[in-house]
Amino acid sequence: xxxxxxxxxxxxxxxxxxxxxxxxxxxxxxxxxxxxxxxxxxxxxxxxxxxxxxxxxxxxxxxxxxxxxxxxxxxxxxxxxxxxxxxxxxxxxxxxxxxxxxxxxxxxxxxxxxxxxxxxxxxxxxxx
Amino acid sequence: xxxxxxxxxxxxxxxxxxxxxxxxxxxxxxxxxxxxxxxxxxxxxxxxxxxxxxxxxxxxxxxxxxxxxxxxxxxxxxxxxxxxxxxxxxxxxxxxxxxxxxxxxxxxxxxxxxxxxxxxxxxxxxxx
DNA sequence: CAAACATATGAACGATTGTTCATATGTAAT
DNA sequence: ATTACATATGAACAATCGTTCATATGTTTG
Numbered sequence: 001x002x003x004x005x006x007x008x009x010x011x012x013x014x015x016x017x018x019x020x021x022x023x024x025x026x027x028x029x030x031x032x033x034x035x036x037x038x039x040x041x042x043x044x045x046x047x048x049x050x051x052x053x054x055x056x057x058x059x060x061x062x063x064x065x066x067x068x069x070x071x072x073x074x075x076x077x078x079x080x081x082x083x084x085x086x087x088x089x090x091x092x093x094x095x096x097x098x099x100x101x102x103x104x105x106x107x108x109x110x111x112x113x114x115x116x117x118x119x120x121x122x123x124x125x126x127x128x
Numbered sequence: 129x130x131x132x133x134x135x136x137x138x139x140x141x142x143x144x145x146x147x148x149x150x151x152x153x154x155x156x157x158x159x160x161x162x163x164x165x166x167x168x169x170x171x172x173x174x175x176x177x178x179x180x181x182x183x184x185x186x187x188x189x190x191x192x193x194x195x196x197x198x199x200x201x202x203x204x205x206x207x208x209x210x211x212x213x214x215x216x217x218x219x220x221x222x223x224x225x226x227x228x229x230x231x232x233x234x235x236x237x238x239x240x241x242x243x244x245x246x247x248x249x250x251x252x253x254x255x256x
Numbered sequence: 257c258a259a260a261c262a263t264a265t266g267a268a269c270g271a272t273t274g275t276t277c278a279t280a281t282g283t284a285a286t
Numbered sequence: 287a288t289t290a291c292a293t294a295t296g297a298a299c300a301a302t303c304g305t306t307c308a309t310a311t312g313t314t315t316g
Binding site for chain 2 (some may be wrong): 021043045046049056061071076112114117118123126
């Protein structure tokens with residue numbers, strides 16, 4: 001890409017795509033420091049991606065009430081068993097739900113209470 | 129973003145896909161009652177979808193530090209101005225960021241503090 | 257054993273997403 | 287008006303996603 005042509009003093013070098021930074025270089029430096037590692041940011045995005053589908057959100061809301069089997073969730077949400085099972089797998093992979101087997105039936109439940117806080121904050125945000 | 133309404137092509141018979149519910153009918157009823165409206169659930173999913181991309185998450189983290197112009201964000205994240213601008217539009221549409229113009233420059237900043245809580249809870253979750 | 261049931265999973269499909277590229281809009285200075 | 291700069295946006299593309307369909311796995315009962 002292109003090169004910088006700094007007219008501002010010290011600290012910023014390399015990268016610039018704009019001829020001069022608009023904010024104080026100290027703030028840029030601070031922003032770079034408090035930024036979590038790339039891997040954390042990726043995992044964080046993956047986590048929120050899981051919340052980014054209304055079917056999965058519905059499943060989580062249903063599980064607020066009590067543990068429930070795949071079949072009952074499908075019935076409640078008017079969806080196929082297969083679709084629910086696929087989504088439960090996603091929720092399971094993100095450690096948002098856990099399960100226990102009882103005979104033929106598998107009961108799913110919420111894995112921890114971050115789920116409630118996160119959904120609650122989301123509801124707060126869209127409510128304003 | 130997400131497919132609008134659509135829902136259940138539905139067969140001619142009634143919903144139950146299992147011969148009998150596995151959990152107490154009273155819990156099913158309770159789950160149905162506390163479930164937010166379809167529209168709320170849709171909006172909620174749309175909101176979390178916005179958090180579901182690491183570029184947008186990075187932008188939000190950068191804005192924790194201070195307001196910043198498009199150009200500086202692009203520089204900080206080693207991405208093109210166009211890519212950042214597109215993503216800022218998404219963040220703006222979800223009311224997660226706001227902006228002010230100053231001459232040629234547009235400064236973006238966080239719109240409210242739900243963002244911090246939501247990202248914080250997400251970090252907590254993946255930290256376990 | 258077989259049959260019935262509950263759940264899981266792989267392939268395939270259309271739909272949606274994030275980036276790039278080219279270009280448009282808006283603003284300031286000459 | 288012309289040039290330069292900061293940002294926005296539309297089209298296009300590959301990549302990813304959620305559902306369906308068909309089928310597999312696992313469990314209980316006869």
